[in-house]
Amino acid sequence: MGRLTFFLLTIVGLFAVYSLKSYQAIEVNNERFDFEKAKKSHTEKVLEIEKLHVAAAMRYAPKVVEEVEVVQGPLVELSTxxxxxxxxxxxxxxxxxxxxxxxxxxxxxxxxxxxxxxxxxxxxxxxxxxxxxxxxxxxxxxxxxxxxxxxxxxxxxxxxxxxxx
Ligand code: HEC
CATH class of the missing domain: 1.10.760.10 (Cytochrome c-like domain)
Structure with a gap:
């Protein structure tokens, strides 16, 4: 066996091992399509997105300035x-x-x-x-x-x- 053939075989071998390692079984979902379930999950997602929109809007909304309590009556107790x-x-x-x-x-x-x-x-x-x-x-x-x-x-x-x- 020539050196070149040996080298090429090694490369092919390594590639094969690498491919096998990254091989993942594709999961087959045997569940039947359930319309109600799909509808529910869709509604949940829509609500979640709405919440995110509200949160984002609140982040950029101008801050509400709190009312400052105005001191009534004299500022100093007129005790004397x-x-x-x-x-x-x-x-x-x-x-x-x-x-x-x-x-x-x-x-x-x-x-x-x-x-x-x-x-x-x-x-x-x-x-x-x-x-x-x-x-x-x-x-x-x-x-x-x-x-x-x-x-x-x-x-x-x-x-x-x-x-x-
Ligand atoms: C028409 C406006 C005016 C009125 C009325 C007034 N002041 Fe003044 N007061 C000033 C100005 C202007 C100065 C700063 C003057 C300066 O630079 O020397 C000052 C400065 C002072 C200072 C010195 C502050 C410092 O840090 O050195 C005192 C104390 C003071 N005023 C007390 C009074 C009192 C008490 C009354 C009421 C009886 C009064 N002022 C009424 C305008 C006024």
């Missing part, structure tokens, strides 16, 4: 007459600094809610004695006393720090 006075005085400041002391961009007014009381007092005093020039606030504070400043600062410092995200 001083706090009540501070709250009443602050009514004039709301137009620029906001109800929660959150500030207002359109007025260039900074957030002051939750600020240290001593800082608020010192700034109001500085503005009143013109160490710090604040022309827009001048009419609102020129008639206020140190005790008013204290009450204001007490109230404002207790407002929630809505601006400190």
């Amino acid at each position: 007459p001083e706090l009540q006075k501070g709250h009443d005085l602050y009514g004039k400041c709301v137009v620029c600094h906001g109800k929660r002391g959150e500030g207002k961009k359109s007025q260039n007014a900074p957030a002051i809610g939750g600020q240290f009381d001593w800082y608020i007092v010192s700034q109001l005093q500085n503005m009143k004695n013109k160490t710090r020039i604040n022309k827009v606030m001048d009419p609102y504070i020129k008639k206020l006393s140190d005790s008013d400043f204290n009450d204001l600062a007490n109230y404002i410092s207790k407002l929630p720090k809505a601006w400190a995200k």
